[in-house]
Amino acid sequence: MEIVYVYLKKRSEFGKQCNFSDRQAELNIDIAPNPELSALYVERNPVDTGVQCSASMSEHEANTERFEMESCGVNHVEGGWPKDVNPQELExxxxxxxxxxxxxxxxxxxxxxxxxxxxxxxxxxxxxxxxEYFDDEEAVEVTEEAPSAKTINVFRDPQEIKRTATHLSWHPDGNRKLAVAYSCLNFQRAPMGMSHDSYVWDLENPNRPEIALKPSSPLITLEYNPKDSHVLLGGCYNGQIACWDTRKGSLVAELSTIEFSHRDPVYGTIWLQSKTGTECFSASTDGQVMWWDIRKISEPTEVVVMDISRKEQLENALGAISLEFESTLPTKFMVGTEQGIVISCNRKAKTPAEKILCTFSGHHGPIYALQRNPFYPKNFLTVGDWTARIWSEDSRESSIMWTRYHMAYLSDGAWSPVRPAVFFTTKMDGTLDIWDLVFKQCDPALSLKVCDEALFCLRVQDTGCLIACGSQLGTTTLLEVSGSLSTLQRNEKNIASSIFERETRREKLLEARHREMRLKEKGKAEGKDDDQKEDELAVDLDELVTKAEEEFFDIIFAELRKKEAEALKKKPRSNVNLDYGEELMEQNIGEEEEVGDETYDDVSAEREEGVSN
Incomplete structure (x- = not known):
């Protein structure tokens, strides 16, 4: 059945204006806020939202005529000289x-x-x-842009008992994930009930971590495998080495045994560039560097003791805080110690004593960061106490460049992976300093107050645009730097190379000058010692002469007394002439004493004449 309804409307009402009237507001529905639901979410602060101001336009393309190019070569003979003319002969x-x-x-x-x-x-x-109409490299000029940075995201420790973010590691594929190790570094002051978990965060989701890693002991260091992005290597507080495979879940896949592990916390782990991608090595404050293969991680494949006296004694070893390994130098690695000394080692040495090549000493406290320049591996950066220093392997006695001493303690540092003259440092007052040696060398090009608590770790993304900083309360802040700090400038490589070479030459000249001054001072000291020895010999000689004279005169006086006694015995005495005899004896003794005095004067005169000769 078809139902038809016809709406009728007058022609005059078509397009008629609508008339509105005032009316009281009506409440249709009232939903009260639920405070329990707010506990499931974390406030996103800050919020970065992009707004497109221009209108969306359709894309247009136009084809131009194709131009065919052909490559050809020209064989040019020097000047087209005839055979009978030698072009090398000027005449x-x-x-x-x-x-x-x-x-x-x-x-x-x-x-x-x-x-x-x-x-x-x-x-x-x-x-x-x-x-040149299409020179893309020179068309982009970023040198005039002022250095700046902005906060992109903040990742907070989800645990109630906050812990320090001790180490960061970027995901090798795409850098869209960030692994963060959490631990309490205060010796035997970990609060009761503190969690041991560390997390892997997705940069797009700061509210909840993507995966939780559950070790037997809190992690101090955590590193992604550059060849297998599903595998992570961690160094535990109790000295063990742990390995995870994110495809298998949160539990530890491989764990080293306590007996063959480090005896102190593991502060550094690095993957080696091997064919299998399963080799790594670790360092600890127990003074040992151990090589591992995660296919058989129960015990290390090799152990090197950081004893700079080359006696392989563990009690004299220096505690290792930081590690450095450059894939272009596969046989060399470097260790930063608690005593402020950098040890350069050769892994392929024949004897254990030869594995320690040399040392660099320049810090007053532990070296928390040690990294070679990605463009110039001979130059490396160290961060410790209140300053950051740049070294050259050609100058071992002192660093070639260093920052001024800051009021706050420095905690970490890293080179920029895209600019050879830029490096980053973090401080205990929550400040991130960005240094640009081409821009200025005395002060940082940009200094940012990231948070109120101390910053402990720093990691730069491979593109150089993003920087992650971990704080004492477990907050990881993600920052994006401006294009001037993340884009290679024109001739920057040559400028940075000339800066490093110039400072290296200057240090070598200063070292030679100091060496020369030390030799002169040593020669002067040796000359003073010789003069002192001569004075001592002269004093000893005078004492011997005086003693000999005393012995000589004692013998003479003894002989004189003996002769006097014999003379008295030979002369007879009587009771009558007793007084007369005593007078004669006194007279004889007086005469003998006068003779003795004359003899003493003659002998002493002869002795003095002999000494002077």
Whole structure:
């Protein structure tokens, strides 16, 4: 059945204006807020929203005529000289030129070519044939842009008991994930009930971590495998080495045994560039560097003791805080120690004593960061105490460049992967400093107050645009730097190379000067010692002479007394002439004493004359 309804409307009401009237508001539905639901969410602060101000336009394309190009070569012989003329001989070439210039055909040919060249020169004045219309590298100028940075995201530790973010690692494929290790670094002061979990965050979702890693002991370091992005390597607080495969879940896939592991917390782990992608090595404050293969991680494949005396004694070893390994130098690695000394080692040495090549000493405290320049591996950066230093392997006695001493302690540092003259440092007052050696060397090009608590770790993305900073309360802040800090500048490589070479030469000259001054001071000290020895010998000689004289005169006086006693015995005495005899004896003794005094004067005069001779 078809139902038809016809709406009728007067023609005069078509397009009639609508009339509105006031009316009281009506409440249709009232939904009260639920405070329990707010606990499931974390406030996103800050919020970065992009707004498109221009109107959307359709895309248009136009095809131009195709121009076919052909490559061809020209075989040019030196000057087109005839066979009988040697172009290396100056006299023959001058003689041949004079002969040709006198030829009429030569003059006519030059006159014909001159008109053609004049026409081409006039064309060049109208159109610049050497202009480069599509030079993409020089078209972008970012040097005039002021250095700046902005916060993109903040990842907070989801645990109630906050822990320090001790290490960061970017996902090798796409850098869209960030692995963060959480631990309490205060010795034996970990709060009761503190979680051991570490997390992998997705940059697009700061509210909840993508996966939780559950180790047996809190992680101090965590590294992605560059060849297998599903595998992570962690160094535990109790000295063990743990390995995860994110495809298998949150539990540990491989774990080293306690007996063969480190005896102190593991502060550094690095993957080696091997064919299998399963080799790595670790460092700890127990003074050992261990090599591992995760296919058989129960015990290390090799152990090196950081004893700079090369005696392989563990009690004299220096505690390792940071590690550095450059894939272009597969046999070398470097270790930063608690004592402020950098140890350069050779893994392929034949004996354990030869594995320690040299040391670099310049910090007053532990070296928290150690990294080679990605463009110039001979130069490396160290961060410790209140300063950051740049070293050269050619100058071992002192660093070639260093920052001023800051009021706050420095905690970490890293080179920019895209700019050879830019590096980053973090401080205990929550500040991130960005240094640009091409811009200025005395002060940082940009200093940012990231958070109120201390910053402990820093990691730069491979593109150089994003920087992640971990704080004492477990907050990881993601920052994006401006294009001037993340884009290679014109001639920056040459400028940075010249800066490093100049400072290296300056340090070598200063070292040579200091060495020369030390040798002079040593020579002066040795000369003073010789003079002192001569004075001592002279004093000893005078004492011997005086002693000999005393012994000599003692013997003479003893002989005189003996003769006097014998003379008295030979002279008879009587009771009558007793007084007369005593007078004679006193007279004889007086005469003998006068003779003795004369003898003493003569002997002493002769002795002094002999000594002077």
């Amino acid at each position: 023959q070439t001058i003689r041949f030129r004079k002969k040709v210039e006198k030829d009429e055909n030569y003059i006519n040919t030059v006159m014909q070519l001159g008109s053609i060249m004049e026409h081409c020169i006039k064309q060049n004045n109208a159109i610049d044939i050497y202009q």
